[in-house]
Amino acid sequence: GENVEQHPSTLSVQEGDSAVIKCTYSDSASNYFPWYKQELGKGPQLIIDIRSNVGEKKDQRIAVTLNKTAKHFSLHITETQPEDSAVYFCAASRYSSASKIIFGSGTRLSIRP
């Protein structure tokens, strides 16, 4: 069945350094890859997404890359700040009506001051 693997499960970086989270997916028909940030006691919040016709997308300190051939996609956060501390989920889905969103297992990111 469809599966999304995410690594690492926990990540601690010094404030100001970069953080990278990696995901792989199994469903070759997946064509939409969102990233969600979930803070304690809150619902997941979409922070960036990428579609299969694009290899890279950037929004200020956040960037995502997609390698369709290898079925890999990654989240890069530069110049990390304390407010970046949260759990991050990658996900994959297909363009279709009411499609399933398959989540990775999550990465707990901690920013050390």
Add this chain to the structure above:
Amino acid sequence: DTEVTQTPKHLVMGMTNKKSLKCEQHMGHRAMYWYKQKAKKPPELMFVYSYEKLSINESVPSRFSPECPNSSLLNLHLHALQPEDSALYLCASSQEAASRTEAFFGQGTRLTVV
């Protein structure tokens, strides 16, 4: 307005109780979802509604009963739950268009079954 509103935020119920979770969005989205999230786990899909019709049921036990009264509202009726059903229940919505599948999540209802 890019908000999905869930009520209540917290709910404690006994195993013989009947309760309902509510979700509302006013973004004109025609797909709505219920997810269940256990601690330190990703959200797990339960149900998907498309144009107010149930399109996906991920083999959820019948003690969970979804309802979509109109395009803005989604309910989850709970009856005879078990303690292991305690979790964060998340509602989400997305636009029903092939090129726009961004899902917006509510803050969730923290359910405790005693």
